Amino acid sequence: MTTQKMPNAFQRFTHRFAMMRSVSAFLSIGLHRLDTVVLKVTKGKHTVAELVGLPMIQITTIGAKSGEPRTMPLVSLIDGERIALIGSNFGQKNNPGWYYNLKAHPQCTVNLNGQAGEYIARETQGEEREKYWQMAVSVYGGYALYKIRAAHRQIPVMILEPIK
Secondary structure: OOOOOOOOHHHHHHHHHHHOHHHHHHHHHHHHHHHHHHHHHOOOOOOHHHHOOOOEEEEEEEOOOOOOEEEEEEEOEEEOOEEEEEOOHHHOOOOOHHHHHHHHOOEEEEEEOOEEEEEEEEEOOHHHHHHHHHHHHHHOOHHHHHHHHOOOOOOOEEEEEEOO
């Protein structure tokens, strides 16, 4: 059962603005930093991206190279107990750092709606990947543009499943 909320008209409008190449270039550098500050100020309750209808989690991974914990806010897709993450990196040349962290160390901690939980990550393929890719594009159309910009690589789709 999919539990993902669809964006309203205002949110779709702001998404179109965020999809612009110059805006997404700025967001790729600054959004996670700004979200980190807003999360601290709101005691982990809100992010900037959340205000425009993008569902957010805070994820703590173990650095692939450093071995140190890394926490950052990420757009997520909620599908029952599963959480999907799209490694678009705003359509940039490389996959995002968190992707490499999860590939090296699949266990992670997720904070969702103020509740922390332990998850295991895995990369999707085939029909499962397509299902989550289509879900992502329906929530944020910018992913379709990022796919064009990152045509040299397949944008990874990671699934986080709770450890029970």
